[in-house]
Each structure stands twice: as structure tokens, then as C-alpha cells.
Amino acid sequence: MLDWVWGFVGGLMIGGAAAVYLLFNGRIMGASGIIGELVDRTGWGNWAERLAFLAGLIGVPYLLSLLIGGETHLTSNWLVIVLAGLLVGIGTRLANGCTSGHGVCGISRLSLRGIVATLIYLLAGGLTIALLRQVIGVI
Amino acid sequence: MMRRYGLAVLSGGLFGAGLRISGMTDTIKVQNWLDVFGTWDPTLAFVLGGAILPMAVAWRVAARLERSYLGLALPAAPSRDLDRNLIAGSILFGMGWALAGLCPGPALASISFGGIGGLVFLLAMLGGMVAAPALRVRLDGAAPAARPRSKMDIRALTPTYAVSPQIELSDLPAIKAAGFTTVIDNRPDGEIPAHLHTPHMKAAAEALGLTFVANPVIGGALTMENVRLQSKVMADATGPVFAYCASGNRCSVVWALMNAGHRSTDDLIRTPAKYGYNLEPLRGQIEAFAAESGAGID
Missing domain, CATH: 3.90.190.10 (Protein tyrosine phosphatase superfamily)
Structure with a gap:
């Protein structure tokens, strides 16, 4: 099947997951917030719910990978991996959201912060890729 | 309340499966989506569109509820503050996302098959999350964010x-x-x-x-x-x-x-x-x- 069809189907599942988390657990499904507030201790009040979410988030793709495999094609450049991880960690916590919190949950709610954050990280990402691939010729 | 944790596992699992099926755990697909001037891959637009549809309905349903279906408090109305943390954070996140092709959700979802590189990325990300609060305070100090208009008067x-x-x-x-x-x-x-x-x-x-x-x-x-x-x-x-x-x-x-x-x-x-x-x-x-x-x- 075409990539975009899989993309759309996967997207519906992501949105469905966010809908369950909102309508039942009463919470916004933001990956960076769920784990970030465990790491900085601000979310210890409901740690069990966060760990349960993370168990599903890590466990189900593991089971799927046994059936259909999985390959991330991540760069093998350690410097790039560490730098990217740090930037994603710091950036999502400063902005209080990532692709799921600001992107999926924010835009669908027409939240000004969600829409602005998404436009900015898409623009920053696009410029970074253009610079690295087209101008400098790395990655 | 066990149902609360069961539903959290279900939500996390559905999220993880959606990320894997949509191709978002493949860093090359993500980087190609961002590469508008090169090998542009529009898949991510379909993922985002597909995810927003059910969520837009869910927000409308939530607006009519006093509390969640489990009786828990629903999220507060979103802030409209476009403060420096939001803007600086989103720029840094966009750069990191483009560099490796991973954002927090897929980084967690792919940890079982992402090899040692995926693990190193996750650890670096958690390190950044630990460091973030200190940076956040500094940015707040530099520019006190505009508070929403309030009637408070002590x-x-x-x-x-x-x-x-x-x-x-x-x-x-x-x-x-x-x-x-x-x-x-x-x-x-x-x-x-x-x-x-x-x-x-x-x-x-x-x-x-x-x-x-x-x-x-x-x-x-x-x-x-x-x-x-x-x-x-x-x-x-x-x-x-x-x-x-x-x-x-x-x-x-x-x-x-x-x-x-x-x-x-x-x-x-x-x-x-x-x-x-x-x-x-x-x-x-x-x-x-x-x-x-x-x-x-x-």
C-alpha cells in the first residue's frame, strides 16, 4: 500500500489514542510532557498513569516489531545523535510540548500556542535540513 | 481506579502502534518531510491530518463535559501567552528533530528496535529535559511573560x-x-x-x-x-x-x-x-x- 495511506491510518490511530487520553484520563497526550514531567519531578503526583502510558507506548511497538520488523535508519554519527537528543529534550520542555502535544492536541483545539509552536518547529526543522543537506552537504 | 491505568496503557499502545504504522519511527521519512527543497516526502502531512481529525471531535465532546468519563478533571483552557520559552524551545526542538529525525514520541516507541543509537538519543533527550527547567527560569527572568488580563486586586x-x-x-x-x-x-x-x-x-x-x-x-x-x-x-x-x-x-x-x-x-x-x-x-x-x-x- 502507498506510504501516505499507511501514514493516514497511523495518524488516525495517534489521534484516537489522544482522544482516549483526553476523554477518559482527562489529560493532553503530549509525549514530551508525559516523560519530561517524570524526569523533572513535576509530574510525580500521577506517576503511575504516566508509567502505564509509557509501558503501552514502548511495549506495543515492540510486539509489532516482532511481526513486521522495525528499522529507524538513525544516523551512526554519535555527535549528531547526542546533540539532537539534547536539543529535542531542552526544546520540548522549554516550549512545553512537541509534535504530539502542540501538533496533534494543540492544532485540533485551535490553540494559539500549539499552532505557533508547530509552525516554528517545522520552519526551524526545514531550515536545518536545507542547511545541512543542500548547503553543507552532510547527513 | 484500575481502569485509569488500563486506559493509559491502551492510549500509549495505540499511540505507539500509530507511530510505527505511519512510518514516523523511520528517521529518513521524517527528515525527507522536512527536506522541502530536496527529496520531499509528504507522508507526515497525512499522519498529522489523520491524527487531528479524531482529536478535533474529541475536543468538541470534551467541551460539553464537566469531567472526563472516568470522573477526572479535564484540561484547563489553553494559555494564549506566546512567551520566549515557547518560541526559543520550538526553534531548538525543530533543529534537533531535523538533525536525527526523531521527536519524543517516536524516540520512545522505537526504543526496542532502535539499537544502541536510539538508546543514546533517548538518554541525551532525558538529559536535556533535566537541564530545561534551569534554562526556563533564566528566560523568564529575561522577559517576564505577559500575564492574561486578570481582575485580581488584593x-x-x-x-x-x-x-x-x-x-x-x-x-x-x-x-x-x-x-x-x-x-x-x-x-x-x-x-x-x-x-x-x-x-x-x-x-x-x-x-x-x-x-x-x-x-x-x-x-x-x-x-x-x-x-x-x-x-x-x-x-x-x-x-x-x-x-x-x-x-x-x-x-x-x-x-x-x-x-x-x-x-x-x-x-x-x-x-x-x-x-x-x-x-x-x-x-x-x-x-x-x-x-x-x-x-x-x-
């Missing part, structure tokens, strides 16, 4: 009791900083916007270490129980008490009645009058209370 009737018109969640740190230890909400939830209802205010106040008590006074239908509860909260408080309602008027009336007999009726009417609260029509009632109780709490 009007001290005594050194230990102040009244105010309706406050916002964002006012609580200032109330804490002003030295108050207890906040009383004298307004029934029915007349307040949903994001300022008791559960939200209570959670935010308690997160700051403030005691929060809801003592709803129905306009024009104040009860003895209202007066008794307000007195008890005052007696139990370890420091100054901050009470709010729509204008601060009801908080002043309750205060006058609970102090009836303890302070002169003239004083009980004159003090709120400094802030424009007219208790003159209640003079008879205050005097009746004074005759009955004798002693009140300041």
Missing part, C-alpha cells in the same frame, strides 16, 4: 484577611508571594468559566503549597453554614487568608458576619466601604449576629 480588610474579584490560575503565584497561606473561593462554580472551576484552582493552589477551600456563597442567599465554614478556615489557617468571589463583595459580607460582635458594626461596615463594598443595608443583620454570637474571629 484588598486587605485586616492584616490577615484580604478579598478580591475573580482571580485567574496565573494569579496564584502572586498570592503565594504576597504571603497568603490559604485561598477561599466564595463563588459557586456554576457562575465561573470552566477553566476556573474548583478542581483546577485547587490543584494549582495546592501545587504551590497553598490551602484551597471552596465555600460557595449564592448571591443574596448566604447561609449560616457559609459563615461557619469561613470562620473555621480562618481559625485553621497558618497565615493570612485570601478570599475571592465575583467582585469581593460576598467575601466582605461573610467577613462582616463572622466578626459581628467582635468588632464594632460601624467598623465592619466602614472597612469594606474603603474598597467600594456597601454593607450598610446589612447593618441590622450584622447587629443581630453580634447579639447572638458575641465573639468572632478576626
